[in-house]
Amino acid sequence: MSGKKRDELEGVIGLCRAVQAGSVEPFAVDIDYMLEVIRRYYPETNNLQDFCTDAAAIKGLSQVLQSQNDWIQHQSTTLYKDPFLLNQQIQKMDISAIADGFLKSWHTIVQMEQLSAKTLAGSLGYWTDLIPLVERWKVSDVQMVDAGTATLDEVRALGYLPEEGFADIMESFWKELEARVGKDGRIAYWDWIGADTYEETLNRSYITVFLVSYGYANIESDRFGEKVEIIHNSELRSDPVQSKLSIPTLVDYEEWKQWRKG
Amino acid sequence: MAKRVRSEAGYARKIKDAVHLLFFQHHRLPGVRGWELRQELGPDWENVLEVLDKQLQPMDLQVTRVLDDPNIIDPDQAQLADARFYITMRSGIDQKAAKTIGWRVDDIAGLAVAIAYIISKQGKAPRTEVEKLLQEKLPGWRVKMSIDRYIQQGYLGEDEKGVLYMDWRSRAEVDQKQLVDLILSFGKRKEVEVAKPKLEEHTEEEED
Numbered sequence: 001m002s003g004k005k006r007d008e009l010e011g012v013i014g015l016c017r018a019v020q021a022g023s024v025e026p027f028a029v030d031i032d033y034m035l036e037v038i039r040r041y042y043p044e045t046n047n048l049q050d051f052c053t054d055a056a057a058i059k060g061l062s063q064v065l066q067s068q069n070d071w072i073q074h075q076s077t078t079l080y081k082d083p084f085l086l087n088q089q090i091q092k093m094d095i096s097a098i099a100d101g102f103l104k105s106w107h108t109i110v111q112m113e114q115l116s117a118k119t120l121a122g123s124l125g126y127w128t129d130l131i132p133l134v135e136r137w138k139v140s141d142v143q144m145v146d147a148g149t150a151t152l153d154e155v156r157a158l159g160y161l162p163e164e165g166f167a168d169i170m171e172s173f174w175k176e177l178e179a180r181v182g183k184d185g186r187i188a189y190w191d192w193i194g195a196d197t198y199e200e201t202l203n204r205s206y207i208t209v210f211l212v213s214y215g216y217a218n219i220e221s222d223r224f225g226e227k228v229e230i231i232h233n234s235e236l237r238s239d240p241v242q243s244k245l246s247i248p249t250l251v252d253y254e255e256w257k258q259w260r261k262g
Numbered sequence: 263m264a265k266r267v268r269s270e271a272g273y274a275r276k277i278k279d280a281v282h283l284l285f286f287q288h289h290r291l292p293g294v295r296g297w298e299l300r301q302e303l304g305p306d307w308e309n310v311l312e313v314l315d316k317q318l319q320p321m322d323l324q325v326t327r328v329l330d331d332p333n334i335i336d337p338d339q340a341q342l343a344d345a346r347f348y349i350t351m352r353s354g355i356d357q358k359a360a361k362t363i364g365w366r367v368d369d370i371a372g373l374a375v376a377i378a379y380i381i382s383k384q385g386k387a388p389r390t391e392v393e394k395l396l397q398e399k400l401p402g403w404r405v406k407m408s409i410d411r412y413i414q415q416g417y418l419g420e421d422e423k424g425v426l427y428m429d430w431r432s433r434a435e436v437d438q439k440q441l442v443d444l445i446l447s448f449g450k451r452k453e454v455e456v457a458k459p460k461l462e463e464h465t466e467e468e469e470d
Contacts, residue, residue, distance in 0.1 A: 021386075021388050021423055021424075021425050022383050022384070022386045022387045022388055022391075022425060023387075023388045023391060070384065071384060073333075074384045074385075082382075083379075083382035083383060085446065086378055086379070086381075086382040086442065086445060086446065087379070087382070087395075089445050089446055089448055090375055090378060090379070090395070090445065091398070092448070093445070093448050095367060095368060095371040095399060095400075096357075096367060096371070097448060098370075098371040098374045098375060098445070099357060099360075099367045099370040099371040099374065100357065101374060101441065101444040101445055101448065102370055102371070102373065102374030102377075102436075102441060103354045103355055103356060103357060103360060103370065104354040104440065104444060105354060105436055105437040105438075105440035105441040105444060106354055106355065106370075106435055106436055106437075107324070107326065107350040107351045107352065107353075107354065107435055107436075107437065108350060108351050108355065108363070108435055109292050109293075109348050109349070109350050109431070109434060109435055110285065110323055110348075110349045110350060110351065111285065111286070111287050111292045111349070112285050112286055112287075226301070
């Protein structure tokens, strides 16, 4: 395609972009002319750049048609007023009259910021528990030590590695879930992860994440996130119907305390 | 009887909770989503808001609902859950009051023109066009500064292509239909005002 022809196609793309930006009315452009330009040059497209230009022109044209559709819909709403008429009116009005008109239709948001005695007392408690910066940002006293070796059993004995493998832990969780709810059964999230200590609860919620990710179980939440449930998968797979979404669940200490109280 | 008293007390508590939620800012932006209100106030949250709105009326305040799509007239439950709710002034404010909250008459007029122009352009217009329109009555340096201020305060938004649109605050605070109607009826109102005394004079003459 020659430079001149490409320029003409790019002119069409530019016009479409102007419509998108709102500087040209959607009905001010001649769709037939644009289509004719695209049709005329399509047989001459023979390299990637030409195809890209042609595709951009078609995309632009479809967006103009979409804008025309939106424009008609907008005109059918009560909000539609002739832009030309509106501009003329704005030109005629003085600044004070425009401001007066606006103030009549301006309903400002009422919002407050306030500290209560309760908030202050709570903050004071936080301040008391806060460790001074000197201690928090203390430079660690690092010492040079001779590097040594340890066996897997020694590392396990030191508590750096769990006694059983992670896959084994998940298998045992899966079996526990089946024992509690049966095959394909459901259980409320907190009833599943909740344990006697907060640390154990955190650990269970951590493993549950992998249980779901690896297809041992599914997690379901209602629209408002009020009801979260864990569902046992009798076969090791994730539900193909269920969309792949992350469901963030907060395992809060206060919530855990509430759960413990029942 | 005791049941009714208990239910009234429960409602009063819910209205108090609604006041706390709506008056105090909980997020980066003001306003509370419908689903948050439902979560806090229960399934009859819409009735609670209706009662609160009535109670706010004597104080010239109201509960305002802003839907994501302003063209929806009769929203369904899902659309209501996504809508934002605010407490706003029920009636408009005068120029004197506007000055006390830090707005010059130029600023207000500039915002009015920008919003009206954007509405007429189907919700978006290039910044250069809005600037050109404002520059007809305001100095250029002031126009740029004002538009930046409108953007910063959430009245207008600007995308990467320099196109202005109405942001969350205009949608929450400005009655768009009323504004456009007021601007369009400006000349006509004046004509009616001028024509009225003439008509009265004419009638008096006829009676004489």
